[in-house]
Amino acid sequence: MYETIQFIHSYWAYLVLIVLVVASVNSIIGYATNKEYGATNFRIALFTLIVSHLQLLIGLVLYFTTPYFKMWGEVGMGGVMKDSVLRLYNVEHPLVMILAIVLITMGYSKHKKKLTSKPKFKILAIFYTLALILMLSRIPWSSWL
Template sequence: MYDSVLGLHSYWAYATLGLLLIATLNAFGGLSSKRVFTPKDRQISMIALIFSHIQLLLGFVLYFVSPYFETAKQAGMGAVMKDSTLRLYLVEHPLINIIAIALITIGWSKHKKTEDNQAKFKKIGYMYAIALVLLLSRIPWSAWFN
């Protein structure tokens, strides 16, 4: 089960990051061109939101079926914090990614509460961009490209 969920989590991450990048660029493009926020803009942002939430759910499943989780249960959190690999997979990656998904959700929620087109683009653009940077900062790159 672990390998299946890991593979799905990894491949879904490519789609999620791509869609977040598209949604962010779309928002900043709309902001710079001062265009009207259209249903297409809403749809792009919503698809990125949905993909990121599915990625989070896959991450939760992966976290609890991971051999790293079993190691943490046996060794304790003190040992996890001393080992950089365990700390990345069990603390840093999940925590930062939960924060990033929360920012995406906040950006989406705030855009719905405003009527101004530029404010909609701004709220989505900045929150999605910060989330994208956070997500990229905690990807275990060495394991991802193997």
């Protein structure tokens, strides 16, 4: 079961990153060029929200089934925090990814309350780009590529 969930989580992450990059670039371009916010822009933002939340759910299931999770009981908090690999998989990656998804959720919610195009694009550009930067900072690149 662990291998299947890890496979899904790893390959779904590519989709999350692609969609988040598209949403960030779309919102930055929309803001910079004073484009009119339309249905396509809304769908891109919504799809980014949905894909990232699905990745969070898959990640939570993976977190509690991974062998790394058992290390909390075996070596304790001090042991996990001293080992950079365990710290990445047990603390840094989950925490930063949750923060990134919180930013995506906040950006999506805040942009819906704006009435004109420029503020909508601005909110999405800020929150989605910050989420992208956070995600890129804590992807375990050594095992991902």
